[in-house]
Amino acid sequence: MGRQPCCDKFGVKKGPWTAEEDRKLVNFILTHGQCCWRAVPKLAGLRRCGKSCRLRWTNYLRPDLKRGLLNEAEEQLVIELHARLGNRWSKIAARLPGRTDNEIKNHWNTHIKKKLIKMGIDPVTHEPLHKQENPGAAAPCHNIMYDHQPNFNGDHQQISNNNCEPQASSSSSNTTPTESSDPNNDDDPLMSYIFSDTYLEDSTWNFPIAREEYCEFGMSSPEGNSPWFLAHNDIGDDYFGLGRFNDVDLSVLDQPDDKH
DNA sequence: AAAACTAGCAACCGCACACGA
DNA sequence: GTCGTGTGCGGTTGCTAGTTT
Numbered sequence A: 001m002g003r004q005p006c007c008d009k010f011g012v013k014k015g016p017w018t019a020e021e022d023r024k025l026v027n028f029i030l031t032h033g034q035c036c037w038r039a040v041p042k043l044a045g046l047r048r049c050g051k052s053c054r055l056r057w058t059n060y061l062r063p064d065l066k067r068g069l070l071n072e073a074e075e076q077l078v079i080e081l082h083a084r085l086g087n088r089w090s091k092i093a094a095r096l097p098g099r100t101d102n103e104i105k106n107h108w109n110t111h112i113k114k115k116l117i118k119m120g121i122d123p124v125t126h127e128p129l130h131k132q133e134n135p136g137a138a139a140p141c142h143n144i145m146y147d148h149q150p151n152f153n154g155d156h157q158q159i160s161n162n163n164c165e166p167q168a169s170s171s172s173s174n175t176t177p178t179e180s181s182d183p184n185n186d187d188d189p190l191m192s193y194i195f196s197d198t199y200l201e202d203s204t205w206n207f208p209i210a211r212e213e214y215c216e217f218g219m220s221s222p223e224g225n226s227p228w229f230l231a232h233n234d235i236g237d238d239y240f241g242l243g244r245f246n247d248v249d250l251s252v253l254d255q256p257d258d259k260h
Numbered sequence B: 001a002a003a004a005c006t007a008g009c010a011a012c013c014g015c016a017c018a019c020g021a
Numbered sequence C: 001g002t003c004g005t006g007t008g009c010g011g012t013t014g015c016t017a018g019t020t021t
Helices: A019-032 A040-044 A050-061 A072-085 A089-094 A101-118 A129-133 A189-195 A197-201 A211-216 A227-231 A243-247 A250-254
Strands: none
Touching (some): A072 A089
């Protein structure tokens, strides 16, 4: 039967976005909100695939995005979440305000992975590497990476992986060994909370701005990181309604971007 | 100074899922 | 239940900037 391509391959532009394209996309979304992505390029006057528009918006243009490298606390949280969720980057990103799945995935592949390997930890299984070379040797239950890490309030607290009992042999073929563990079934109250839907739905940290909560996480405030916030400190609390964006000055997009 | 190499990141691709008809 | 469509997700690619030789 064949699936219809997400976009007409002919006449669709690819590659890096220009400031002009960014402006058109932002202008459209601010005016109309996020609707049918397939229709967006046409309505916005862009020669782009709808998916490309969504990606650009999600990963770069969204005003609530933080920029820059992940800090220590975020990195630690990513590792902890990856140990439990596997490569489910969107789930991980959902726990990190202002970060995108793509960003976290990239950071994982370029930084964290190497760091873990250097520390003798398998970035896939989160088990010590020597255990795999020497399967008979019993590995310590606690993942050494996760002990003695600062918690999000700054003091030290063990955020150990309590679910590190040997993976069920029946699921050994699973490439994400930690998927079997129930993230909600966790003794650690902090991690329980982070993994809970309650956390996700907690509007006190959910976007657009939850300043104190950012700080508690050891993160900088979103303002000053996003090019949007740099230019529009008055962006409203009802961002997701998008109603207040109609008057936003888009000139920021004219600024010679670092890359785009 | 120039070429080769490496790292980091933005963007693309294809599959899977959700949902409505 | 099935089919078609839209969207989201994860893996991968390719470009660019920085570093090394």
